[in-house]
Amino acid sequence: xxxxxxxxxxxxxxxxxxxxxxxxxxxxxxxxxxxxxxxxxxxxxxxxxxxxxxxxxxxxxxxxxxxxxxxxxxxxxxxxxxxxxxxxxxxxxxxxxxxxxxxxxxxxxxxxxxxxxxxxxxxxxxxxxxxxxxxxxxxxxxxxxxxxxxxxxxxxxxxxxxxxxxxxxxxxxxxxxxxxxxxxxxxxxxxxxxxxxxxxxxxxxxxxxxxxxxxxxxxxxxxxxxxxxxxxxxxxxxxxxxxxxxxxxxxxxxxxxxxxxxxxxxxxxxxxxxxxxxxxxxxxxxxxxxxxxxxxxxxxxxxxxxxxxxxxxxxxxxxxxxxxxxxxxxxxxxxxxx
Amino acid sequence: xxxxxxxxxxxxxxxxxxxxxxxxxxxxxxxxxxxxxxxxxxxxxxxxxxxxxxxxxxxxxxxxxxxxxxxxxxxxxxxxxxxxxxxxxxxxxxxxxxxxxxxxxxxxxxxxxxxxxxxxxxxxxxxxxxxxxxxxxxxxxxxxxxxxxxxxxxxxxxxxxxxxxxxxxxxxxxxxxxxxxxxxxxxxxxxxxxxxxxxxxxxxxxxxxxxxxxxxxxxxxxxxxxxxxxxxxxxxxxxxxxxxxxxxxxxxxxxxxxxxxxxxxxxxxxxxxxxxxxxxxxxxxxxxxxxxx
Numbered sequence: 001x002x003x004x005x006x007x008x009x010x011x012x013x014x015x016x017x018x019x020x021x022x023x024x025x026x027x028x029x030x031x032x033x034x035x036x037x038x039x040x041x042x043x044x045x046x047x048x049x050x051x052x053x054x055x056x057x058x059x060x061x062x063x064x065x066x067x068x069x070x071x072x073x074x075x076x077x078x079x080x081x082x083x084x085x086x087x088x089x090x091x092x093x094x095x096x097x098x099x100x101x102x103x104x105x106x107x108x109x110x111x112x113x114x115x116x117x118x119x120x121x122x123x124x125x126x127x128x129x130x131x132x133x134x135x136x137x138x139x140x141x142x143x144x145x146x147x148x149x150x151x152x153x154x155x156x157x158x159x160x161x162x163x164x165x166x167x168x169x170x171x172x173x174x175x176x177x178x179x180x181x182x183x184x185x186x187x188x189x190x191x192x193x194x195x196x197x198x199x200x201x202x203x204x205x206x207x208x209x210x211x212x213x214x215x216x217x218x219x220x221x222x223x224x225x226x227x228x229x230x231x232x233x234x235x236x237x238x239x240x241x242x243x244x245x246x247x248x249x250x251x252x253x254x255x256x257x258x259x260x261x262x263x264x265x266x267x268x269x270x271x272x273x274x275x276x277x278x279x280x281x282x283x284x285x286x287x288x289x290x291x292x293x294x295x296x297x298x299x300x301x302x303x304x305x306x307x308x309x310x311x312x313x314x315x316x317x318x319x320x321x322x323x324x325x326x327x328x329x330x331x332x333x334x335x336x337x338x
Numbered sequence: 339x340x341x342x343x344x345x346x347x348x349x350x351x352x353x354x355x356x357x358x359x360x361x362x363x364x365x366x367x368x369x370x371x372x373x374x375x376x377x378x379x380x381x382x383x384x385x386x387x388x389x390x391x392x393x394x395x396x397x398x399x400x401x402x403x404x405x406x407x408x409x410x411x412x413x414x415x416x417x418x419x420x421x422x423x424x425x426x427x428x429x430x431x432x433x434x435x436x437x438x439x440x441x442x443x444x445x446x447x448x449x450x451x452x453x454x455x456x457x458x459x460x461x462x463x464x465x466x467x468x469x470x471x472x473x474x475x476x477x478x479x480x481x482x483x484x485x486x487x488x489x490x491x492x493x494x495x496x497x498x499x500x501x502x503x504x505x506x507x508x509x510x511x512x513x514x515x516x517x518x519x520x521x522x523x524x525x526x527x528x529x530x531x532x533x534x535x536x537x538x539x540x541x542x543x544x545x546x547x548x549x550x551x552x553x554x555x556x557x558x559x560x561x562x563x564x565x566x567x568x569x570x571x572x573x574x575x576x577x578x579x580x581x582x583x584x585x586x587x588x589x590x591x592x593x594x595x596x597x598x599x600x601x602x603x604x605x606x607x608x609x610x611x612x613x614x615x616x617x618x619x620x621x622x623x624x625x626x627x628x629x630x631x
Contacts, residue, residue: 059435110619115377115434119569120618126566127611134604141604246562249442256439289458290450290558297446301425304440308432 004184009177022169025162031282033161039274040168041230045247046255046266047175048222053252054260055179055188056215057195058114061245061252062103062121065128066096066220068243070227072138075146075237080137085156089228093221100220104213125245132243144237156232164233171229175222179263182215191215192261253296257303259310268312273299344477349599350592351474355484357591358491361584363546363564364571365498366539372515372578374430374532376437380444382564383452384540388414388547389463389556390452396463403465404486407548411541418540422533430532445561452558465552487549494545495584502580511535515578570614576624585625589613 008014025033045067052060073095074088083091103124107117133141151159158167182188190211193201202208231237241247258269277292284291307314367381378384388410395406425444429437470482502508513521514531522528567590574586590610597609617625 057435059438106619110622112622115438116573116618116622118435118438119573120615122566123570123611123614123618127608127615130604130608130611134608249562253439253442253446288454290453293446294450294454297443297448297450300443301440301447304436304443305425305428308429308436 005177005181008180018169018173022166025165030161033165035275035278037161037165037168037233038278039271040165040172041226041233042251042254042274043267043270044168044172044175044226045223045251046258046270047172047179047263048219048226049248049251050179050255050260050263050266051182051219051222052215053255054262054266055182055195056191056212057260058107058212059118059252060103060121060216060219061118061248062100062124062128063219063223063251064125064243064245064248065099066223067227067230067247068128068132068239069096069099070224071231071237071242072132072144072239074228075144075231076138079144079146084154085228085232086154089156089225092228093224096220096224097217100216101213104216105209108209108212122245125248129239129243129245132239139237139239141239143239146232146235146237149232149235156228158232164229167229168226168233171222171226175226176263176267178218178222182218183263187211187214250296253300256310257296257300259307259312259314261309261313262316265310265312269310345599347478349595351478351480352484353592353595354588355480355488355591356595357588358488359546359549359587360567360571360590361587362491362494362542362549364568364575364583364587365495365580366542367568368572368575368578368580368583369498369511370532370536370539371572373511373518373535374426375434376426376430376536377434377441377569378539379438379441379565379569380448380561381441381539381543381568382566383445383448383561384414384418385543385547385550385564385568386452386556386558386561387417387448388544389551389554389560390456390558391544392548392551393456393461393463393556403463403548403551407545410548411544414544415537415541418537419533421540422536426536427529427533445565449558449561456556456558458558461556463551463556467552481553483549483552490545490549494542499580507531507534570610574614574617574625576626579624579626582624582626589625 024036028036045063049060049063052058052063070089070092073092074083074085077083077088077091078085103121106112106120112120132138138144149157149159151157151163158164182191190201190206193204193206194208194211198208227242231242234241254269254273255266257273258267259265273296277296280292280295281289303311363381363385367378370376370378391410391413392403392406395401395409396403399406401409421444425440426437429440465483467482467486472480472482472485474480500508502512510521510526510531513524513526514528518528521531571586571590572583574589575582575584590613593610593613594607597606600606601609
């Protein structure tokens, strides 16, 4: 981990921003608080996915497996075997990490390339959904119902929406910091080298398997943790929500609109798009169901056509170019006199 | 013949017939991919659009899907051409991931456009041969709609093959597939070929939609499943290999039927996916190697 990470962790502005968001539930009305929780869930998911999809440039659609493991496995362990959900969350995260590493191994062993990787992870995701729907231990097609939340922290209960808002905020901050930490660590440099040119990366001696597996494992474990928290928050653990690739495709699109390569892309896009979509759905859901997804789709087409790298990276390079121009303009005058 | 053999023969026949339609759907995508490198994640949703167009024709004019294809085919051809010119052309040749993301965007627009237009209920389109059955020999019972679909698909695949081998358009498609730059130097209008191929793929989907509609419940969210099947069939076939894609479609249809009959419940539906993963791992280049169009 490099100075960039520590300067962020030490920066009072960062913690001030977090504290500001943490204070939001004290005044937000309940309906909007629910949207806030969902937004934080998507921020966390988009950032967790970004470790593989953005830093590593691999469009993984298998993240629904990890989300599903986090949600279904920990809930099933609790309901069927009485395992405490904290332990269940840890077990699910560990299992997801192993599974992520295994998928990375498959990718490495069979040299899949970007396209085959997207396809094979989509096939894994479909298989995962079918397993979840067919296996009674995980609740089958009818899902699982977690008992009412009484706010017992030791049983992974966080009370009402306020508690879950703070839980999701913690998870989102962890995912964000994980991104920043990896971005500025050797792993981050290796991942970017692999993303930009796999053959060249291998030629200079980067350990493909180790780096891909590590990124996938971290990303998978974080996704599973969010899955457990999301499941406990919604109480009804619906396999059609948690184990279906649909949510992950959502997350991938949001992250892409924001821009990959910097954690600020997925962060900004999820922060803006999820509340926007939820409010549209709340206001117009009865009249035009699916309108917010329609708008997502139109937006992504627009962004890919006008800003192929995503909104945030494009804005960033615009800013640095303008700054560079200003800097170039300023010292030009004294140089002439000297 | 004992009962077990009967069931096996029945299952294989069913799978074979279904596989023909899968192959036809995947051929369109395979052709597009081989000339422009576009992996169209919206393929299944375009098919879904075709099915809903057939439904709309039935609703408005009480047209049988086999008749309304006269209307949906030109509509889908035109739509394909527009889609290519307006959206896909600028990203052809850029990173695969960008094309995937763009077509995922199209997926969302199409799927939710259908949801807004037709609502979230499941629809059915009746057809004149929906309930007809065909008896082959003493024991084999086939659904007429599936048999018709299979025959049409085989005929279309043959027509497509003839077109590729014997017509000028087919020759230019093969030329662009082999080497786009060289084809351009020889005076082939590469962009036009790509657009026509994409439009043709959408046209094939209009026909496939008409063939699938009898007996298939329609729901706006069905597209992704067809996309997944198409992509798998295409990859099984080696992406650009015409015969390979045909084989891949049949193999997928047969494993799906075998899985549904012999493995109970949802785990049966896993069988084709597991087969796909296995084939991709053992033969990453697909069932048939090679670049022949």
